[in-house]
Amino acid sequence: MMANLFPFDTKNLLPHSGEVLYFDSLFELKKADEYFKILKDDVSWKHEAIWMFGKKVMQPRLTALYGEEGVSYSYSGITMEPVPWSKTLLEIKGKVEELAEARFSHVLLNFYRDGQDSMGWHRDNEASLGPEPLIASVSFGVPRRFQFRNYVDKKEKLQIELGHGSLLLMKGACQDHWEHQIPKSKKVSGERINLTFRLIR
């Protein structure tokens, strides 16, 4: 059996109804700096519109989708066609798969240019992800607040900070019961890159 490389004392951050595990150092500082620079320069970043409440609006961030050819990914009224894996993204995927003990077919990338870029409340619960999807989220660049709120009781909230070189796993019933977001922040001025690895069928 493969050893579980995830630190054994990592505790679930959710109080109930799903699992969220945070590991602050998937990559050491030098490696994380290197990945940030390569991804910023080499990823085919796009500024795309989505549909929200019947209106077409620009997303407050840049995005990209990489992964297995022939499988597209649809959310918020748009469909993204994946760009084939790059060497760097395959390297990061390998490390994440080892730690998460899982396999991923795609990665959705987000580039937050400053504190005014954000991602609103949502669940990653598209049918193409299957039931109880495992989502592995890797962050590089300035730390940003990541918030959860209970989908039914919207007053039940919690938040953590996602640091440079960190890994966050969302598992089990998490996407059924909890929404998440990256809020805008006046205090943040730097850039951040986030990668969410998914298995899309």
Ligand SMILES: O=C(O)CCC(=O)C(=O)O
């Ligand atoms: O930038 C983040 O940490 C969140 C990304 C996210 O929730 C998503 O891509 O679905």
Ligand SMILES: [Fe+2]
């Ligand atoms: Fe998400």
